Amino acid sequence: MDNKPLRMIAVIELLAVFLIWELLAGFQWFPTYLSSPIAIIKSMGELWADGDLLNHIGFSLFRSLMGFLLVVIVGVTLGILAGYYRRVGTFLDPIVNTLNPIPKIALLPILMVWFGITDTTRILIIFLTAFFPCFVATRDGVKSIKQVYLWSGQNMGASTFQLLRKIVFPVTLPKIFDGLRVSLGLTFVMMFSSEIIGAANGFGLGFLILNADLGGRTDYMFAGVAFIGLLGFIFDKLLLTIRSKVLWWDVNKV
Amino acid sequence: MTKKHAAMEIENLRKVYSTKKEEVVAIKDVSLTIPEGKFVSIVGPSGCGKSTFLHIVGGFIEKSSGKVKVRGKEVEKPGPDRGMMFQESALFPWLNVFDNVAWGLDIQGVAKKERNEIVEKYLKLVRLWDFRNQLPSQLSGGMRQRVSLARILAFDPEVLLMDEPFGALDAQTREEMQVELLRIWSESKKSVLFVTHDIEEAVFLSDTVVVFSGRPAVISEVIDIKFPRPRDLNLYKSAEFRDYRNQIWDMLHQEHHKPVQIVSEVVNG
Numbered sequence: 001m002d003n004k005p006l007r008m009i010a011v012i013e014l015l016a017v018f019l020i021w022e023l024l025a026g027f028q029w030f031p032t033y034l035s036s037p038i039a040i041i042k043s044m045g046e047l048w049a050d051g052d053l054l055n056h057i058g059f060s061l062f063r064s065l066m067g068f069l070l071v072v073i074v075g076v077t078l079g080i081l082a083g084y085y086r087r088v089g090t091f092l093d094p095i096v097n098t099l100n101p102i103p104k105i106a107l108l109p110i111l112m113v114w115f116g117i118t119d120t121t122r123i124l125i126i127f128l129t130a131f132f133p134c135f136v137a138t139r140d141g142v143k144s145i146k147q148v149y150l151w152s153g154q155n156m157g158a159s160t161f162q163l164l165r166k167i168v169f170p171v172t173l174p175k176i177f178d179g180l181r182v183s184l185g186l187t188f189v190m191m192f193s194s195e196i197i198g199a200a201n202g203f204g205l206g207f208l209i210l211n212a213d214l215g216g217r218t219d220y221m222f223a224g225v226a227f228i229g230l231l232g233f234i235f236d237k238l239l240l241t242i243r244s245k246v247l248w249w250d251v252n253k254v
Numbered sequence: 255m256t257k258k259h260a261a262m263e264i265e266n267l268r269k270v271y272s273t274k275k276e277e278v279v280a281i282k283d284v285s286l287t288i289p290e291g292k293f294v295s296i297v298g299p300s301g302c303g304k305s306t307f308l309h310i311v312g313g314f315i316e317k318s319s320g321k322v323k324v325r326g327k328e329v330e331k332p333g334p335d336r337g338m339m340f341q342e343s344a345l346f347p348w349l350n351v352f353d354n355v356a357w358g359l360d361i362q363g364v365a366k367k368e369r370n371e372i373v374e375k376y377l378k379l380v381r382l383w384d385f386r387n388q389l390p391s392q393l394s395g396g397m398r399q400r401v402s403l404a405r406i407l408a409f410d411p412e413v414l415l416m417d418e419p420f421g422a423l424d425a426q427t428r429e430e431m432q433v434e435l436l437r438i439w440s441e442s443k444k445s446v447l448f449v450t451h452d453i454e455e456a457v458f459l460s461d462t463v464v465v466f467s468g469r470p471a472v473i474s475e476v477i478d479i480k481f482p483r484p485r486d487l488n489l490y491k492s493a494e495f496r497d498y499r500n501q502i503w504d505m506l507h508q509e510h511h512k513p514v515q516i517v518s519e520v521v522n523g
Contacts, residue, residue: 148344153361154313156357166361
């Protein structure tokens with residue numbers, strides 16, 4: 001478990017990228033609209049000092065995490081049912097296989113007609129995008145359960161509900177977490193996309209970036225992007241932490 | 255109670271696998287009676303249907319026709335009246351040894367205090383009480399199968415079904431497990447139907463060895479093993495042991511060349 005050298009390499013790599021970027025910007029080899037890292041960090045500081053940043057982050061997080069919560073509930077439940085009951089799986093397959101390749105952002109105008117320029121629309125578009133990795137991973141995880149686990153459960157008199165809750169769910173958890181990790185990343189991707197509607201008023205990092213664009217402040221745009229990246233990074237780490245706590249028994253855990 | 259039932263009665267059991275092209279008869283009208291408290295083994299070449307037979311008795315695979323009765327009660331589905339031990343470990347990897355054994359008791363709603371006492375009793379019986387907080391992945395193959403046995407005994411089935419439970423173990427561990435199994439069995443005295451491809455294992459453990467011949471499975475011979483109990487590993491060295499072994503060995507190898515068609519035999523208690 002010697003991760004230290006690897007971590008050092010990652011840090012050095014990041015610093016090197018920033019250094020080269022900064023130098024290129026310093027020598028003016030970059031056009032001015034590619035702000036230098038130091039300028040971006042300064043802008044991040046300015047945004048932080050300005051009270052609105054927490055609001056932007058708060059609203060963005062609310063939308064992402066609500067979408068993610070829906071993914072967890074609906075994706076895992078449907079995934080387990082589709083994996084366990086062949087009929088449910090067969091029923092859902094054509095729907096999933098047609099919806100999955102559609103860029104969900106194409107549905108945004110339709111959702112806007114239905115739900116208006118609201119957070120409902122935004123959360124739904126996040127959910128629709130992030131749903132599939134979680135659903136597919138859960139369904140396939142359930143399908144690959146060792147038969148003897150289910151047989152053992154039946155042998156000990158478990159009902160179908162008990163089998164699903166006390167065997168299928170825990171044994172599929174590693175796969176579920178794999179799917180959720182991809183889904184979580186997508187919720188942050190879609191958070192920005194969902195905020196391109198109704199940018200003139202309201203809060204959110206997407207709005208922040210678009211407003212900076214209108215105001216010609218590339219440094220603020222980069223700062224907004226950096227904040228999204230930072231949030232994505234933090235929540236990915238958070239998910240991994242929860243995963244290793246929950247899956248303490250899993251020999252293959254990260 | 256007008257009539258005392260046998261532990262297990264299998265009547266004219268037939269299993270047919272249907273494919274698009276043809277019907278394959280895997281088990282052809284096998285009848286077998288296992289008397290109360292007896293240890294009965296089925297041996298046969300691999301792929302002869304002996305494992306399928308056991309899975310049907312367990313209710314895990316559907317039969318095509320025939321009857322399976324446990325103490326006179328006909329069975330269709332898996333249930334806690336028949337404790338099944340599988341070849342590969344069926345222990346739940348996310349639960350420690352204690353919780354694995356407690357699982358079936360929780361399902362059946364046994365009160366916590368009583369449950370803990372039962373788990374302790376059977377983990378001590380298989381000599382793994384000290385390992386109760388370990389995960390299955392931290393145990394050796396032999397220990398895992400002992401936990402499996404404790405888990406089955408804990409929910410107190412009427413009969414035990416064992417599908418090559420020591421098949422994945424090395425030769426020495428397997429012999430140790432056989433002795434352990436006999437010791438544990440002598441305390442519970444539950445009727446056992448044991449499937450194995452290992453002739454010596456069958457002779458060492460059993461009161462009766464049933465020889466299956468394959469494709470479709472029919473019973474070709476039923477042999478009573480007349481060694482007294484308790485038995486120990488020295489039995490392996492005796493001349494009578496080798497006689498039994500050779501007798502069964504010849505039978506299996508004859509089968510290989512010219513299949514005989516004895517449709518059914520009954521073990522009488």
